[in-house]
Amino acid sequence: MFSRFTTLKQIPKGVWVLGVVSLMMDISSEMIHSLLPLFMATTLGASVLIIGLIEGVAEATALILKVFSGVISDYIGKRKGLALLGYGLGALSKPLFALAPSATMIFSARMIDRIGKGIRGAPRDALVADVTPAEIRGAAYGLRQALDTTGAFLGPLLAVALMLLWHNDFQSIFWVAVIPAVIAIALLAFGLKEPVSPVVHKRSNPLRRDNLRQLSSRYWWVVALGAIFTLARFSEAFLVLRAQQMHIPLFAIPLVMVAMNIVYGLSAYPFGKLSDRVDHRKLLQWGLVVLIAADLVLALSGHWLTLLAGVGLWGIHMGMTQGLLAAMVAHTAPPALRGTAFGVFNLVSGIALLFASLGAGLLWETWGAPSTFYSGAVICLLSLLVIKISPVQQQKASSPPGSR
Numbered sequence: 001m002f003s004r005f006t007t008l009k010q011i012p013k014g015v016w017v018l019g020v021v022s023l024m025m026d027i028s029s030e031m032i033h034s035l036l037p038l039f040m041a042t043t044l045g046a047s048v049l050i051i052g053l054i055e056g057v058a059e060a061t062a063l064i065l066k067v068f069s070g071v072i073s074d075y076i077g078k079r080k081g082l083a084l085l086g087y088g089l090g091a092l093s094k095p096l097f098a099l100a101p102s103a104t105m106i107f108s109a110r111m112i113d114r115i116g117k118g119i120r121g122a123p124r125d126a127l128v129a130d131v132t133p134a135e136i137r138g139a140a141y142g143l144r145q146a147l148d149t150t151g152a153f154l155g156p157l158l159a160v161a162l163m164l165l166w167h168n169d170f171q172s173i174f175w176v177a178v179i180p181a182v183i184a185i186a187l188l189a190f191g192l193k194e195p196v197s198p199v200v201h202k203r204s205n206p207l208r209r210d211n212l213r214q215l216s217s218r219y220w221w222v223v224a225l226g227a228i229f230t231l232a233r234f235s236e237a238f239l240v241l242r243a244q245q246m247h248i249p250l251f252a253i254p255l256v257m258v259a260m261n262i263v264y265g266l267s268a269y270p271f272g273k274l275s276d277r278v279d280h281r282k283l284l285q286w287g288l289v290v291l292i293a294a295d296l297v298l299a300l301s302g303h304w305l306t307l308l309a310g311v312g313l314w315g316i317h318m319g320m321t322q323g324l325l326a327a328m329v330a331h332t333a334p335p336a337l338r339g340t341a342f343g344v345f346n347l348v349s350g351i352a353l354l355f356a357s358l359g360a361g362l363l364w365e366t367w368g369a370p371s372t373f374y375s376g377a378v379i380c381l382l383s384l385l386v387i388k389i390s391p392v393q394q395q396k397a398s399s400p401p402g403s404r
Helices: 013-033 036-042 048-076 080-099 103-131 134-165 170-176 178-191 217-233 237-244 255-275 280-300 304-332 335-367 369-389
Strands: none
Touching (some): 013 080, 013 103, 013 134, 036 103, 048 103, 048 335, 080 103, 080 170, 080 178, 134 304, 217 280, 217 304, 217 369, 237 369, 255 280, 255 304, 280 304, 304 335
C-alpha cells in the first residue's frame, strides 16, 4: 500500500525515463524554436505571413495526428514503439534546421517535427498511466510535466548563452540542439521497458461504436473541462507580446517565457502530488482563481515587475492544472482505450487553444491588450460555474481484473 504522502522514490522508473526523455527533447526543440522566427526573418528573409503560415499548418498537423496515434496504440496494444517513432522523427528534423537554405526547408523540418510530436503525445501519456498505480498518478503526471517544463526553460537559456558566445551563429546552435535529441532517443530505446499485460490483447478498432461507448460521461466531462480551461488561457505568446509593451530590451523578452516555465516546472510535481489527495474539482477551481488573478495583473500591468508577477501566477496555474487534467483522463478512461482517450482530449484542447488565441488576437487588435486578459478572466468566472455542476471529483481509479 502506498503512503498517503507520495515520495519521489515511489514514482516508477518508467515515469522517470519518460520525464527525462521529454526534458532532453524539449531542450533540443526549444533551443531551435526560441530562435526560429528570428532566424527566418533575418537570415532567410521570410515574411511574417510565411512564418505564421508555417507555424499554423505544423501545429494543426500535430493536433490531428494525436488522435490517430492514440487509436493505433490501443489497437495494437503497444505504446513504446509509437512513442519512439515520434521522438525519432523529432530528432531527425533537428539537422534540417541547421542545413536549411530557405523557408521551404524550414517548413519541411517543422512538419517532420510536428508529425513526430503528434505521434508520440498520446502513447506517451498513456504509458505513464500503464506503468503507474492509480493512487499516485497525479504525482506521476506532475513529475513528467515538471521535467518536460524544465527542458522548456533550459533550452532558451542555452540558446541565448550560445548566441552571445558565438555572435548570433544560428546554424551552429541548431547543430548543438541535435545532441540532446539523440540522447532522448537512446534513453527511450534502452531505458524503458513496456509493461506486459497479463491477458492476451485482442485487437479491436477503438473507434467502433461499442468501444467508444466505454468512454463514460465522466471522461467526456474531463474533455469538456480541458477545452474550457484552454479557452480561458489562450496562447503564452500573448505574454511575450505584453512584455514587448513594457519597454523591456528586445534580447531579454524571451526570458519572460523562461520565468513562466521555471514557476511552472517547480510547481507541477507538488500540485500533481496534491491532486492524489484532494477533490479534483476544488483544485481545478483554485487553478481558475489563480488564472483570474494572473489575467487581472497582466491587464493592469504597466511595469516589468508587475508583468513578472502576472507571469508567475500564470505559471502556478499551469502547474496546478495540467498534470491534474492528464491524471483525470487516465482515471476516467478504460485501460484499453487510454491512447484514444488522450488523443481525443489533446485534439479538443488544441482546437480550443486555436479559437482562444484567434479571439485573443482579435480583442488585442480591436480594443488593446488589457481587453484580452479581461476576457480571459471573464471566461474563468464562467468556467467556475461549469465546474460546480460537473460530476468530476477525487477518486481512486479502478482497473478491471487482469487489465494492468
